[in-house]
Amino acid sequence: MNTVFWFRRDLRLFNNLALYQAIENGCKDAIFFITEQQWQRHDVAPIQIDLLKRRLDYLGQLLADNGITLHIIDGGDYHGCVQQLTAFCKQHAVSNIYANKEYEINEVERDQAFLKDADEVGISLRLFDGDVIAPPGTVLNQSGEMFKVFTPFKNAWLKQYQDTHFYFQPLPAMFSPITWQGCALLSTDNTSHKWPVDDESLSQVCNRFIHDKLLSYKDQRDIPSIKGTSGLSPYLALGVVSVHQLIALVQQQHIDVLSSSKSNVFTWVNELVWREFYRHLIVAYPKLNKYQNFNEKYDPVQWRSDDADFTAWCQGKTGYPLVDAAMRQLLQTGWMHNRLRMVVASFLTKHLLIDWRKGERFFMQHLIDGDLASNNGGWQWAASTGCDAQPYFRIFNPITQSERFDPEGEFIRKYIPELTSVPNKHIHFPHAYLALQGSEKNKYWPAIVDHKAARQRALDAFKV
Numbered sequence: 001m002n003t004v005f006w007f008r009r010d011l012r013l014f015n016n017l018a019l020y021q022a023i024e025n026g027c028k029d030a031i032f033f034i035t036e037q038q039w040q041r042h043d044v045a046p047i048q049i050d051l052l053k054r055r056l057d058y059l060g061q062l063l064a065d066n067g068i069t070l071h072i073i074d075g076g077d078y079h080g081c082v083q084q085l086t087a088f089c090k091q092h093a094v095s096n097i098y099a100n101k102e103y104e105i106n107e108v109e110r111d112q113a114f115l116k117d118a119d120e121v122g123i124s125l126r127l128f129d130g131d132v133i134a135p136p137g138t139v140l141n142q143s144g145e146m147f148k149v150f151t152p153f154k155n156a157w158l159k160q161y162q163d164t165h166f167y168f169q170p171l172p173a174m175f176s177p178i179t180w181q182g183c184a185l186l187s188t189d190n191t192s193h194k195w196p197v198d199d200e201s202l203s204q205v206c207n208r209f210i211h212d213k214l215l216s217y218k219d220q221r222d223i224p225s226i227k228g229t230s231g232l233s234p235y236l237a238l239g240v241v242s243v244h245q246l247i248a249l250v251q252q253q254h255i256d257v258l259s260s261s262k263s264n265v266f267t268w269v270n271e272l273v274w275r276e277f278y279r280h281l282i283v284a285y286p287k288l289n290k291y292q293n294f295n296e297k298y299d300p301v302q303w304r305s306d307d308a309d310f311t312a313w314c315q316g317k318t319g320y321p322l323v324d325a326a327m328r329q330l331l332q333t334g335w336m337h338n339r340l341r342m343v344v345a346s347f348l349t350k351h352l353l354i355d356w357r358k359g360e361r362f363f364m365q366h367l368i369d370g371d372l373a374s375n376n377g378g379w380q381w382a383a384s385t386g387c388d389a390q391p392y393f394r395i396f397n398p399i400t401q402s403e404r405f406d407p408e409g410e411f412i413r414k415y416i417p418e419l420t421s422v423p424n425k426h427i428h429f430p431h432a433y434l435a436l437q438g439s440e441k442n443k444y445w446p447a448i449v450d451h452k453a454a455r456q457r458a459l460d461a462f463k464v
């Protein structure tokens with residue numbers, strides 16, 4: 001009887017314990033399902049599918065070099081995937097499947113559906129927690145429940161892991177040609193080529209960040225014109241790199257990082273714990289997978305359905321330069337800086353009073369790092385409906401955010417060429433200056449809302 005490894009969002013060889021165990025058990029076949037209908041239902045961005053395909057091509061070669069065949073099978077959706085997997089197991093006399101857990105509700109239901117029949121025919125599915133350090137459900141408060149606030153979650157997480165030294169699990173390194181041609185989500189307009197997919201380049205990206213940028217991360221992480229963050233989110237989202245691997249790398253330089261949570265270096269690890277927090281939340285509160293508010297108190301908020309305002313936000317034409325530059329960064333590159341995600345999410349949900357679910361969806365459709373748990377967490381944080389969220393009365397002023405985090409307008413000018421010649425002191429809200437220059441020079445969009453009035457409208461709506 002044969003063993004198979006089932007790749008999902010864990011597209012790596014290194015630090016992939018489940019794969020390692022499968023290989024120990026004689027695995028010669030690996031499997032990946034293209035589930036285009038499901039991806040469409042989940043709003044997976046075409047640029048992320050492109051990255052996924054490129055990474056699978058690369059993995060396929062590596063695995064083949066090591067005697068493992070990667071079978072890429074068209075499953076359609078998760079229902080089809082379960083049927084195809086069952087057929088594959090019959091055809092290849094498979095009795096053991098190894099895989100890493102996915103925590104989202106449809107993925108859990110897919111696994112349960114497979115297990116229902118698999119058990120009867122003697123096929124086992126062994127699932128590992130390869131996407132997180134702490135498996136969901138293992139960091140709990142004294143009543144045995146999930147924390148509802150990040151800081152005590154982080155402290156409990158640290159208590160469990162501060163003495164752990166993470167290490168690399170090097171592995172042998174697969175391919176059978178399969179056609180992606182039918183996959184409509186792939187198109188040349190959405191190429192992810194700027195993001196390398198080979199392990200050597202990725203190792204350089206990780207090492208460079210940890211050696212050169214980690215210490216300045218705390219000071220530079222909020223400045224979008226500087227490359228002060230790791231840029232690793234697309235790889236974490238697809239499991240191309242693992243949190244274990246990243247923390248192991250940090251520990252090589254800063255051995256006591258997990259016991260010095262006030263240090264500069266920990267600031268970055270703290271973000272990895274946020275990622276983990278949001279993963280634990282979607283498991284503890286399955287409603288988060290179903291587009292529901294974490295905090296039901298805000299269910300009565302009357303969101304506006306204004307298509308023109310929503311379109312202006314999507315296209316980067318709100319007349320607020322930092323918001324517009326950020327949205328254009330997303331449209332042009334498939335990625336957006338974290339500070340800007342907070343600013344644009346706040347602008348949509350507070351200034352425009354448009355439902356966070358619309359923004360969440362738009363992000364998923366365009367982000368190369370789209371990830372249900374982190375995206376939902378980020379959106380509900382900004383909309384104040386989330387767990388440990390921004391209080392509703394703290395509303396980002398997009399002009400002051402711009403003055404603080406892009407003081408010279410460097411980031412704005414990069415994405416809004418219309419504003420290239422506007423002096424620094426006017427760049428954050430250039431309308432009065434542009435009006436003085438005459439209409440010829442004013443090619444920029446008028447502001448779609450007045451900050452003060454919009455703020456008051458949001459306060460009133462949330463008070464209700």
Ligand SMILES: Cc1cc2nc3c(=O)[nH]c(=O)nc-3n(C[C@H](O)[C@H](O)[C@H](O)COP(=O)(O)OP(=O)(O)OC[C@H]3O[C@@H](n4cnc5c(N)ncnc54)[C@H](O)[C@@H]3O)c2cc1C
Nearest residue numbers: 229230231232233271275338341369370371374375378379
């Ligand atoms: C409205 C909104 C939507 C978001 N949607 C996503 C999403 O779909 N996918 C996604 O990976 N992140 C999302 N984030 C979190 C964050 O913006 C990105 O993870 C970060 O910008 C990625 O850049 P980086 O890899 O350079 O991050 P770094 O600053 O280098 O952080 C390292 C890693 O930590 C994790 N991380 C960092 N910040 C957060 C955070 N606030 N919440 C959870 N994990 C975090 C990411 O995996 C990131 O790669 C969202 C944030 C907001 C406010």
